[in-house]
Amino acid sequence: MKIGELAAATSTKVETVRYYEKIGLLAPPARTSANYRAYCSEHLARLSFIRRARDLGFTLEAVRELLTLSDDRSKSCEAVDTIARTHLIEIDRKIGDLKALRSELSRVLSSCSHGTVDDCKIIGTLAPRPKALS
C-alpha cells in the first residue's frame, strides 16, 4: 500500500500521513526499492484510529496516550475513560464560552442603527471614546 492509497483510505492528506510519522504517531513503514513507503494493514488500522480520535476532537497528545493505552489490552480502561471525560469537559467549556460570546456579539449587533460609523454602536461598544483624555 503506497502512501496515497493509505491517505485516500483514511480521508487523510499525504502530507498529514508523513507528518504523523515525523512526530512519531505512526510507525515508519518498510520502503520499496524506489524508497516509497510501503504500508501494511496495521498501519491502516493505526491511522484509522488516529483519524477517528481526531474527528472526536482529541488533541494529538491525547491520541498518543490513547494509542499507548490501547496497546496494553489487559490494563484497566480507567485511564482511557479519564482522557475521554476530560475531553468532554473541555468541549463543554468551549461550548459555554462560545455561547456567552455569541450572546454578547448578538447584543452588540442588535444595537446597530445602520447610520454612519460615527454613530455606530458596534464601533462604540468596542472603543468607548474616553470622556477624559489624560
Added chain:
Amino acid sequence: MKIGELAAATSTKVETVRYYEKIGLLAPPARTSANYRAYCSEHLARLSFIRRARDLGFTLEAVRELLTLSDDRSKSCEAVDTIARTHLIEIDRKIGDLKALRSELSRVLSSCSHGTVDDCKIIGTLAPRPKALS
C-alpha cells in the same frame, strides 16, 4: 506610559503589545532616552479596542478592518455590520460543530463498561479491529 503599564491597563501581556506593534496593529510609540516605549492615551484607546474585539472572538484580520473602518467616522457602518454578522455566523457554526462532537463523544463514553482495555468500548469505537486483515 511604559509598556508594562499599558499592558496592565488592558490585561494584555507585554510581549503581545510588542507583537501588535510588529504586525502593524498598534502604532509605534515615541521612545524615551533609554529607548523605552512611551505610550499616550490614543494608544491606550486603540489597544482597548483591539482587546475588546479579540475578546469577542474577532480575528486579528477582522480587528484590522474594524480599526480602519472606525477611523473614517463619516462612512456608513454597513461594512462594520457585515463583519460582525459574518463573525456571528461563524460562531454559530462552531457551536454547532462542538455540539455534534459532544453528543458523539458522550455516546462513546456512556458505552464504557469500565473493564480492561481489551473490552473497552471507547477504544473499540476508535479502532474497530479489522475482522479480516488483508
Added chain:
DNA sequence: CTACACCCTATAGCAACTACAGGGTCAAGC
C-alpha cells in the same frame, strides 16, 4: 520517449501569541 501522476526530502508558512536568550536601565536600600 515523453507526458503525467505519483513519490521523496526539507523547509517555510498559517494564527496568535508565548517564551526564551542575552543584554540595558533605573530606583531603592545598605
Added chain:
DNA sequence: GCTTGACCCTGTAGTTGCTATAGGGTGTAG
C-alpha cells in the same frame, strides 16, 4: 557607591496541527 531586583530592549524559536512549496526521483500509458 554599589548591588539587587524589577522593569525594559531586540531577536529568535517554540506552540498546535497541519498545509504548501521547492526541487527533485519513479513508474506507467500512449
